[in-house]
Amino acid sequence: MNDMEKMSDFAIGVFDSGVGGLTTVKELNRILPNEDIIYFGDTARIPYxxxxxETILKYANEDINFLRQHGIKMIIAACGTVSSVINTKKLVDDIPFTGVLLPAVQAACSATVNGKIGVIGTQATIKSGSYGRAIKTIRPNTFVVGKAxxxxxxxxENGYTDRGNKxxxxxxxxxxxxxxxEGVDTLILGCTHYPLLKDIIADIMGEEVTLISPGEEAAKFANLCLLEQNLLNTSNKIGKNTFYVSDSVEMFEENAKQFLGHDVHGNVFKVDIN
Amino acid sequence: MNDMEKMSDFAIGVFDSGVGGLTTVKELNRILPNEDIIYFGDTARIPYxxxxxETILKYANEDINFLRQHGIKMIIAACGTVSSVINTKKLVDDIPFTGVLLPAVQAACSATVNGKIGVIGTQATIKSGSYGRAIKTIRPNTFVVGKAxxxxxxxxENGYTDRGNKxxxxxxxxxxxxxxxEGVDTLILGCTHYPLLKDIIADIMGEEVTLISPGEEAAKFANLCLLEQNLLNTSNKIGKNTFYVSDSVEMFEENAKQFLGHDVHGNVFKVDIN
Known part of the structure; x- marks a missing residue:
């Protein structure tokens, strides 16, 4: 029996406090179409x-333990809050693991030419200054401007996302x-929901500004990790998405359609996390 | 010692899951300026x-028990969610108690002439149908139309409330x-936040439509209850507002200013509820 062969068939585990992490799932489906995804949305305890x-770390560990029960080969913390808080903490060390912050920061530092990076996010993310600190660690003389x-x-979440929405x-x-x-040439969309507003944001910022989506960068990073560790699924069949939530299945299904662009009905299951 | 005389000096206890209940406090301050108010905002467990x-009832009981530790003569559940759920349950029976739903429904049923009442609220409130059921109990042939x-x-919460806000x-x-x-002549603002948008709502609905604010109606009802039970504070000094929250004092202070129209700095205290 070849352990590695078996493990490569395992799913990629993704968790978030709600539906936002689905922007990561969408990118994983696009970049790694043969991978199975196990998603956990801790909708009963949103917002993180x-x-x-301390509470965020406790929740993150519980989310990770839940995913571990389902045969996974990698974990993605697709939650901006968890990714900011765990920046310096190691939550998982036996299988590949990433948050959404560092891959995005890495991409932004590579993309900027004039050394001016903008970060937009929730009040909590911007207030924490986590993106700015990470950027300055990788590229010390960068000018960073944040805006909640x-x-x-x-x-x-209410569907106001069309390019023409006034x-x-x-x-x-x-x-x-x-x-x-401020003249930034790179803008990090530092919240998992923001890629759904990408058309409008791109129109306003202008085409000379590179937009960085943490979900997309986390998916690219996952691809690299799995490739490097010989854990990519080599089958030719399209992978399966399975979703677990800690609150209403119906509410999740409704929101998920908007994030993924297709129906997830029948693939969402309610679980008790605590 | 006269128990009644002492009890009339006690405060009115008000609780909500967050800051929304402050619209009730504002009305209490206006109608009953000599009353002390003890407010508890369960901001750590928002949104209810x-x-x-079951969880909402558990939280409501914990909120009530917290208020009871502070010498109160009446309790107002200034939270739309709790008011909807407790509609048929008795949470307090030793002192006067009210939610925000029934006083508003009573006022709307008295105000309507054409028998058509509109209700606006959060998704959860509208979906629960609690306002509609209560209206039809009091005034059976009323036409009720709800909109989340x-x-x-x-x-x-982000300050988009000015009459001129596009x-x-x-x-x-x-x-x-x-x-x-639908031709309603009465509209219940079935969420404690909505009175802050009253100018805009009134402009759109037109002056022939009566707007009912649950916070205001709950304050009027409290006045009646206390009057009836001889519990009104007869002192001439202006009452004091004291606020307790289960999460950040700073965040509450920031939001409270918007709801009350004045600074509450120094009167807000953090408590652990569970």
Whole structure:
């Protein structure tokens, strides 16, 4: 029996406090179509952003333990809050693991030419300064400007995402003008929901500004990790997504469609996490 | 010693899952300026709206027990979710008690002339149908039309409340047009945050539509209860507001200013509820 061969058939485990981590799942499906995904959305305890650091670490460990029960070969913390907090902590050391922060920071530091990077995110993410610290560790003389965009998550969750949506555009202009005026050439969409507003954000920032999506970068990083450790699924069949949530299945299914672009009905299961 | 005389000096206890209940406090301060108020905002466990009925009742009982430790003569559940769920349950029977739902329903049933009442609220409130059921109990042949306005809370919490705010107006028009088209003459603002958007809502609905604010109606009902039980504070000094929260004092202070119209710095204290 070849352990490695078996393990490569295992799924990639992804967790988030809610639906936002599905932007990572979407990118994993695109980049690694043959991989199975096990997703856990801790919807009963959302939002993590307003909890203490100790509570967030406790929840993250519980989420990881849940995923471990399902035969996984890698774990992605697809949650901006957890990724910020665990920046310096090692939560998993026996299988590949990543948050969404460091891959995005790495990509932004590679993309910038003029050394000016913008970061947008929730109030908690921007206040924590975690992106700025990570950027300055990798590329010390970078100018970093952050801006909280607290209305973006409710706008996305209520479907205000079309390029032509007037409300989303006015709000985005308000948030982004000050960052644009700083002359950044790279903008990190530091919240898993924001890629759904990418069209509007791109219009406002202009095509000379590179937009970095943490979900996409985490998926690319996962690809590299699995390749390096010879853990990529070599089968030719399309992988399966399975979703677990700690609160309403219906609410998750409704939101998931918007994030993934297709129906997940029948693949979502309710679990008790604590 | 006269027990009644002492008890009338006690405070009115008010609780909510967050800051929304402050619309009730504002009305209490206006109608009953000599009363002390003890407020508890369970900000660590917000939002209640997405929890199960059992959990909401458990939290409500814990909130009530907390208030009871502070010398109170009446309790107001200034939380739309708790008020909907407890509609048929008696949580307090030794001192006067009210939620925000029934006083608002009573006021709406008295105000309507054409028998058509609109209700706006969060997704959870509208889905529960609690306002509609209560209205039909009091006034059986009433036509009730409900509409969830999920973006109103984030708009209020981010300060998008001025009469001239373009974003709030476009969103409000989208939500309110269908209700207006039904010809209602009375509209219940079935979420404690919505009175902050009253100017915009009134402009859209037109002056022939009566707007009912649950916080205001709960304060009026409290006045009646205390008067009836001879528990009104007869002192001439202005009452004091004291606020307790289960999460960040700073975040609460920031939001409270918007709801109350004045600074509460120094009167907010952090407590551990569980």
């Amino acid at each position: 952003g307003s909890r203490s650091k 965009c607290p209305l973006f998550v409710p706008l996305v 409300v989303a555009r006015i709000v985005a202009e308000e948030y982004l003008e000050p960052i644009k005026n | 709206g997405s929890r199960s009925k 306005c999920p973006l109103f809370v984030p708009l209020v 974003v709030a107006r476009i969103v409000a028009e989208e939500y309110l047009e269908p209700i207006k088209n």
